[in-house]
Amino acid sequence: xxxxxxxxxxxxxxxxxxxxxxxxxxxxxxxxxxxxxxxxxxxxxxxxxxxxxxxxxxxxxxxxxxxxxxxxxxxxxxxxxxxxxxxxxxxxxxxxxxxxxxxxxxxxxxxxxxxxxxxxxxxxxxxxxxxxxxxxxxxxxxxxxxxxxxxxxxxxxxxxxxxxxxxxxxxxxxxxxxxxxxxxxxxxxxxxxxxxxxxxxxxxxxxxxxxxxxxxxxx
Numbered sequence: 063x064x065x066x067x068x069x070x071x072x073x074x075x076x077x078x079x080x081x082x083x084x085x086x087x088x089x090x091x092x093x094x095x096x097x098x099x100x101x102x103x104x105x106x107x108x109x110x111x112x113x114x115x116x117x118x119x120x121x122x123x124x125x126x127x128x129x130x131x132x133x134x135x136x137x138x139x140x141x142x143x144x145x146x147x148x149x150x151x152x153x154x155x156x157x158x159x160x161x162x163x164x165x166x167x168x169x170x171x172x173x174x175x176x177x178x179x180x181x182x183x184x185x186x187x188x189x190x191x192x193x194x195x196x197x198x199x200x201x202x203x204x205x206x207x208x209x210x211x212x213x214x215x216x217x218x219x220x221x222x223x224x225x226x227x228x229x230x231x232x233x234x235x236x237x238x239x240x241x242x243x244x245x246x247x248x249x250x251x252x253x254x255x256x257x258x259x260x261x262x263x264x265x266x267x268x269x270x271x272x273x274x275x276x277x278x279x280x281x
Contacts, residue, residue: 070250073241077251080237081258083151087223087233090155092216095162102167107174117167124164129222132157137229154226158219165215173208174200207277213270217263224259234258 070077105117124132137153140146148156177200186195227236238255242248 065253066247066250069245069247070254073251076237076241077234077254077258080232080234083231084220084223084233084235087151087155087158087226087231088216088220091158091162091219094155094159095166098159098163099166099170102163103170103174106167106171121164121167124161125168129158129161130225130228132161133225133229136160150226150229150231154229154231158222158226161222162215162219166212169208169211169215170204172211173204176207177203210270210274210277213266213273217267217270220263220266221259 102117102120105113106121108114108117133154136148136157137150140148140153184199190198223233224235226233227239230236234255238251242251245251
């Protein structure tokens with residue numbers, strides 16, 4: 063079977079439109095997941111037992127439930143249960159945000175707990191208030207250690223956006239699938255999607271490994 067480059071060139075604007083939706087979904091899920099993850103992390107590190115229990119329950123549930131099940135659940139079950147109807151885009155993005163919040167909460171917790179108690183004690187001895195200790199001493203050091211893990215999860219989130227094609231979100235994988243169905247040239251379009259994902263994800267993954275190696279050497 064011959065590989066038709068011309069059909070890819072003609073359909074390139076449609077694939078780029080799908081890539082734009084993919085990046086928008088990723089950015090939205092990261093922003094929402096960051097806010098959710100910070101709240102969950104604060105609950106997880108709280109001295110209140112019930113808050114820690116709620117946080118751990120949420121994190122374990124959303125980290126162990128398949129993303130596809132959550133996407134379908136939000137899309138099909140939210141409307142009858144809560145009398146709220148979301149579009150396919152927002153249903154899928156909301157499901158990925160829930161999952162992202164759970165994973166980022168664990169990354170934030172691990173990063174913060176990796177900072178020795180001596181750092182906080184030293185800042186306290188210098189007379190810094192609690193919010194200054196967090197803003198100037200703990201969080202800057204913790205964030206540097208979180209970056210490789212956050213970037214590694216970002217690659218997983220980018221790949222998971224393809225799952226939203228199952229509910230009709232017009233992201234990159236959905237565009238490739240519909241173009242393949244219209245032209246019967248699946249090989250060209252699916253190969254193009256694979257190369258696009260690789261060209262985005264591989265540099266991010268490589269940067270994460272480099273940063274992790276530098277942090278290990280510095281430690």
